Amino acid sequence: MITFSEERLNQVKKIVARYPEGKQKSALIPVLHLAQEEYGWLSAETMDYVASLLQLEPIEVYEVATFYSMFNLKPVGKYLFEVCQTGPCMISGADNIIDYIKQRLGISIGETTPDGLFTLKTVECLGACGYAPMMQLGKHFREHLTREKVDQIIENCRKEAGVLN
């Protein structure tokens, strides 16, 4: 059963307080972010729970969760590589970086490594065009990507996860 911790519930309360009385639906996207932080992705059960928290119909949550590309509607690996492939990144060599990551992880776009550590996704422009090629990893951007940098990032993730090479 899905339930937020006391701390999370306090965060929800604080978010709802930003809006006028009765407009708690405005808290939906921020609360979905909290839920995804907690569970890694948004299951139907999680979305139903968010609906109950904000006194919304479940459909109001589903239609929003499916609209925005940052919400994961199925499980992803512990480390989600979201590599930009739009124009400015493309002309700065994003294709080569994507191919290299595929080769290093042995997966295609949209797939997760069998150990559940890495998922590779391509995304559209993230606003780092001057620092291309780039990807989002968790909360932060990894920019000016080269093969060496990709190697380093993968190694650091593995180390952090306690997986030996």
Add this chain to the structure above:
Amino acid sequence: MAVKLLLDKAHVEGIRTYEVYRREGGYRSVEKALKQMSPDAVTEEVKKSGLRGRGGAGFPAGMKWSFLAKPEGIPRHLVCNADESEPGTFKDRYLMEFLPHLLIEGLIVASYALGSNATYIYIRGEYAWIPDILEHAIEEAKANGFLGKNILGTGFDCEIYVQRGAGAYICGEETALIESLEGKRGNPRIKPPFPAVKGVWDRPTVVNNVETLAAVVPIINMGGEEYAKIGVGKSTGTKLISACGNINKPGVYEIDMTISVEEFIYSDEYCGGIANGKRLKACIPGGSSVPILPANLLLKTAKGETRYMNYESLSDGGFATGSMMGSGGFIVLDEDQCVVKNTYTLARFYRHESCGQCSPCREGTGWMEKILKKIDSGKGSKSDIDLLWDIQRKIEGNTICPLGDAAAWPVAAAIRHFRDEFEWHVNNPQECLTRNYGLAHYADPRPVAV
């Protein structure tokens, strides 16, 4: 020396903190506006400054403020559009990351002018680390009496809240942003009513870009008339340009809109020339939506005059031979780049970002992506080029919001100026997979640097 009004303090050590920002003259505009000026007088200064919206449309900011309805007893809101998502654009991110207090200061003054007691910053979800920076600045401003209840003892109350989006380019369109802020899908609204009358929670609302709101600070400090003296014609003040692509020095630059495009690209003060000793082929000067220009039309107008980095000069020649200032996302392509492939990635972007409300955009963006992919991979026919032209023409002007136009323009301009490159792909289905078309007649008219 170029005039800098926004980024002049960007490199001061510790400028992100209230203490240093204040010591460097920060929050003076709040003191001046709240203590010495009426809200309408603030709006009047912004009108006099000639400041145009820096998000892309270039609509006069002061005029937008003056449209705000002020019915008795109904709260009004200012919303800061920090959903920066136009490919090539990363200037607002720079401002928020390195000068958070400048934005907060501008927001307080603007909130006072508009009578907004609850102001929201809607920031794209991917900029996930920036809300912490902004919220910290808000806390500091509050602790020092510039936010919260009874600011500086003037009786004006104001709170600023940061709201993250979750990945949707369309939420940069102001009515989609408002829908998203209300916890809905980012489907743009039909206008009228305009947000100035019915915005967030049906209350009168002004939505302004980050850079626009930051510019309010120097406008109040120096006065609107002084601000209007900087720049040229209707391009007053300074503009942030985010430069990217095949240049030596990608980054965010503040320009005063009197410099030429040539100087911006080749001067060491700005882009520092084309990277790797290559030659300039083309440029998208104002974010991915605006027309791409070949080098010859970029540096000089069709009349042979020098083209400058401002609203009027960049659009000189209309869409036939000109482009637009747009958001200031300056994308440079060198001789090794393929215009067909570049246009394909942009078409894919717009298909991905179409909200799906209007058929011409929902269907048309997908068709354009597929046809461009076909041509790029050597499987296109000559009639595909005509079909592409036909589709873009039928999207433009036929949608609720400007995303349809934004998707159509890059395709139209690419065919308009680079039709021979498209035809070369069609006529050389094998060769186009192994090499690029190169410069052909788009050559940079400048001599090759040795």
